[in-house]
Amino acid sequence: MLGAKDGGRHLKEILATTACSLVAVSAEAGIQLKSYQTHTHVVVSVDPDVTYSVEPVLSGGKVTAIKLILNNIKDDLESLTGSVDARTDKVMVTTIQTADGKKVTYQFLLTDKAKAAGVEFFDYRSKSPAEISLDYWTHPQAAKVEAQVTKKKLTKVAQRKLLPVAASIFGGCGQPLNFSTEGVANYKVYHRAFDYRAFFNLDSADADYKYPTAAATGAKELQHYRLALKLYKESKYALVLRTIEFFDAQYPKSVLHKELFFLKANTFVQLSKLLKADTYLDQALDMYRRIVLEESDSERGRASLAFLIQELMNKGAPVFALEYALMGADQKPESYKNPMTTTVYRLASAEALYTLGEFDRAERAYQRVMDTGNAISVEGAFRIGELLSARKFWERAAIYYEKAIRQSTMEAGRFPSAFFNLAEAYFRLERYEDAERAYKEFDKRFPSDEVSWAAHLRLAELEQLKIRTPDPKKHELIAGLYEGVVNRHPYSAGAIMAELRMSRCFKGLSGDDRTRGFFENFFATRDLKYLSNTLLDSNETEQWLDLSEAAFFLNNGDPRAALKRADEYRLKIGKVPLSDSFKKVFAQAAVDLVIKLAKSSNETCAITHSSAQDGMGACANDKELLAVVEHYGDIAIKPEPIAYALAIAKAKLGTGDMKGVAEELALVESRLGAGTADDKDWYHLLKARTRRLLGDKPDLVIGELTQMREDGPLAVERFDELVQSSLHKEDLNAALAYDNRLLAKGLAEKLPLEARMMAEVRRVDTLARLKKSAEAAKTSSRVLLQFGTQTQFPQILARVRELRAQALYDSGDYKNAVEALDEILTQAPNHPRHTEFEFKRGIGLAKLGRENEAFETFKKLVDPAIPNDVWKKSAQAELDQLQWENKVQNLIKDKDRRSSQ
Structure with a gap:
């Protein structure tokens, strides 16, 4: 593995210089550290079954040490204490004993100079001889840079960071997993109850009981008693009950009452099976309780006790069985045909005490089961670890599980719970390698077990836990493991929790992304019933679900x-x-x-x-x-x-x-x-707007705006504010320049349509105020051509037409000005500036030599019905002027006519 980009091309030249540059430090057999002028060489002589890994140790974004991890080491290795060189400041060694040998970790702490320069490394393994080699060296450019920059500190030598991967990289499912912050399902103890029904094998309490057929009593009593037994054997249970009822009424002091009471209880058991009615079974159990309490030492009492324990334990009600299990545990084994019966009662009492949380008493009860030394004692050996797990004594629990599995190899196949709970104990101890080994062993032995989903989920989590820094290349591997849990165990709690893990693997998904749609639907249809499982804490998993939901939407912009x-x-x-x-x-x-x-x-x-x-x-x-x-x-x-x-x-x-x-x-x-630069732009923009609104001098406003970037994301707002401040300052040329920048290609497209049209209006108005009438007319015509179809903004379009007409008028283009004014007056006959536009239209007509039309226009304006204003007075003056000019022209014409005559 090469520790940095471009490191490989330097390896040959580095190794080529080693022949005559050895300076020091060798160790005893096993591991050696050799220092050369160009690099440091570490070689380990190991057995072929030894595995290893090399990792950089990071601090503050720099490599501060290189870690060499050796697994399955059998013999002691040299500590390398005192092994230092130009790159190595110190060597630290830690050793952990594992089931497969020792795990030895060497940390080669780098010198300050090496940290500053940056370090590359290369590791490889050779088969003959069986050796692991590690070489590390400072970045090849470090010496050149140091020579060029002799007056600068060494911390500025490195030109680029070789390690680590940038922290900003998002690795998807290749992200490091943190249980304490992301949530985890800490599995409860996996408990599989002893099969009491298989041990006792009783259809009813009298399955192995022989009713006496003779008794020292009257013939009539005995006749009815035998009739009840006969009807019972013939499965005529209703007649049995009626016979017993008759017998109780007729012979209240008979010695056969207890036999018939026992028979009645067994009849209720048979009725419950026949009619599938638990009510009859509950009545029978109540009767058995009475029999046990009244005659525990009798054969009927022992038979009732066995059936009572069998049914209560298999119904999942060990708490109700505790009293009777304790009674049975105190009896002598020879009282039963099967001497292991009392051991089973002790086991039942231990399980009941465990359920009640009486862990100390339960532990003693399990220990008594283990001490019996019969076939049932193995049940206690495998279950005592569950009790310790429930008490969170993980170390002791792991020891008991390992001991039970090791000592009862043949029986271990009946106890998947031991393997599962052992793995979870290691997980709680954060011995993740041991946990992974134990979970894999569980999966190998019991691939179809009811909690295999939990093992597969945990194995996927443990694989992700190995990731130390974000690695996008690991995304497919980890995502595949979680998807495997979903596909192998659909609609299980494991599938739900695997989806929760995968929801953390995606960031910045667009609104129409299919993956995003899946998770949005997943969280919207959250069904907590799938998280209801004996292994899970419902509150814990629900909170994990809520956190994952919030994190997913946060990471994806909602x-x-x-x-x-x-x-x-x-x-x-x-x-x-x-x-x-x-x-x-x-x-x-x-x-x-x-x-x-x-x-x-x-x-x-x-x-x-x-x-x-x-x-x-x-x-x-x-x-x-x-x-x-x-x-x-x-x-x-x-x-x-x-x-x-x-x-x-x-x-x-x-x-x-x-x-x-x-x-x-x-x-x-x-x-x-x-x-950030964006933050600073926003600050200065808001400061500028605040100053403008509070009436500060325009120069102060402009001073804030000029501190913003011209090409930043707020460039549009910046130029808009500069235009307003310049207009307030009466600096029309500056305002025009800023508007030109705002409406130039690149920024104009960022403006909303309405804002862009209004900015165009403002620019035309500024041109008009600068007396650039021709340019204003040309610009306004272009604006109308460009935005004339945007009829949803009638006021803006009307304003553009007004400015265009004014610009045409001011530039002396009277023909187009008259047409523009005609258009305005036609579209808005009641325009507030009607008289102004009529007057200018009249002037335009007069300039075009259309005196008659001009005369009619001015004549309308001087109508007495029109309120007096400056335009009416001006129209009167123009009308008088036209009348005078017309009169003069008429006089000239008359004179010319007379002269010609």
Whole structure:
């Protein structure tokens, strides 16, 4: 494995220099460290079954040590204490005893110089002789750079980082797994009850009982008694009950009452089987209890006790069986045909005590079972570990499981629970290699066991746990393991939890992505019944589900969905095992939601809002954003990220809360140096808008805006604000220049349509104010041609037509001006500027030599019905002028006519 890119091409030249450059340090047989001028060489002589791995140790983004891990080591190896060279500062050794030998880890701590320069490494294995070799060296460019930059510190020598992989890389399922932050299902003890029915094998309590057929009693009594037995054998259970009822009434003091009471209980058992009615069985069990308590030493009592224990334990009610199991455990083995019966009673009492949580008494009971030395004692040996697991004595539990499996190899195949619980004990001890070995052994021996889903899920998790740094190449491997759990165990708790693991493997999915759609449906249809399992803590798994849901939506750009359960967890956030993870996810989601709303506000509210006279640009999103801050502000990240505070400031600016804006900007200003370039742009933009709205001098506003990047994401807003400030300053040329930049190709496309049209209107107006009438006319004509079909903005189009008509008029293009004015007056006969446009139309007609039309136009304007204004007075003056000119022309014509005569 090569420790860095381009490292291979330097390997030959490095090894070629080793012949005459050995300087020191060899060790005893087993492992040696040799130091050369160019590199450090470590060689280990090992058996072929030894496995190894080499890993870099990282700190602060740099390699600080190289770790060599050797597994299955049988003999002692040299510690290499004192082995140092130009690259190696110290060697640390740790040894752990495992089932297959020793696990020996060598850490070669690097010198400060080597850390600063950067280190590459190469490891390989040879078969003959059986050796493992590790070479490491400083980056080849380090010496050259050091020679060129002699006055600079060594920490600046390395030109590029060779290790590690950048922390920002997202590896999908190749991400390191952290149980404490991402959630994990800690399995409960897997318990398989002893098969009491198989041991006792009783259809009823009298299965092995012989009813006496003779007794010292009257003939009539004996006759009815025998009749009841005969009917019982003939399965005429209703007649049996009627016969017993008659007998009880007729012979209340008969010595056969106890036999018939026992017979009645057994009849109820048979009826329960025949009619499949548990009611009869419950009545029978009550009667057996009475028999056991009243005559425990009799054969009937022992038979009743056996059946009672059999049924209660197989019904999963060991607590109710405890009293009777203890009674049976105290009896002598010789009282029973099978001497192991008392041992079974002790086992039943141990299981009942275990269920009740009486662990000390249960442990003693299991120990008594183990001490009997018969075939049942192995049951206690395999089950005592379960008790220790329940008490979370993981070390002791693992020892008992291992001992039971080792000592009872032939019997171990009947106890899948021992292998499973052993694996989980190792898992709880964080001995993950041992846990993986035990789970694989369980899967190999019991591939179809009812909890195999749990083993397969855990094996997938343990495989992901091996990943130390994000590695996208491992995504397919880990995802395949989790998908295997889903495919092999559909609709199981394991499938659900495998999906939860996979939901962490995806980030930044688009809204139409099929994977995203699957997980959205998965979380929407959450069915907790699939997580109901004896191995699982329902509260623990439900919280894991909730956390995974929030994390998935947070990672895929839907912070609102991530906060769906924030209120539910707000009150219990400090009381659940995953509290810190919930806090982190909800805090980031609250921040992301505010920033997303601010971004949405910026995109949906056109720039024309910020260009409005009040300058505030209030959007519906602003109020929603502030409502989100009020509701979730207490769980947001503290201290608040700069982007979050800026989003709040923007929303407050939109709602006119100038005091709130000033407070937020003051908080941001103190931390602005740590912000991103985008944060700084937003700060200066909001500061500029605030200054403008508060009436500060335009130069101060422009000073803030010039600190923003021209090519940043806020370039559109920057130039728009610069235009407004320049207009306020009466610097029309600057305003025109900024508008030209704003409407140039590249930025113009980023403007909303309405904002772009209004910016065009503003530019035409500025051209007109600069007396550039011809250019204004040309620009306005282009705007009408470009946007004339956008009839959803009639006011903007009307304004463009007005500016075009004015520009044509001012530039002396009276023909087109008259046509433009005619169009305006036709479309808006009641236009507020009607008299102005009529007057200018009249002037245009007069300039074009159409005096008669001009005369009629001015004549309409001086109508007494029209209110007096400057345009009416001007029209009167023009009318008088036309009349005078007309009179003069007529006089000249008359004179010319007379002269010609």
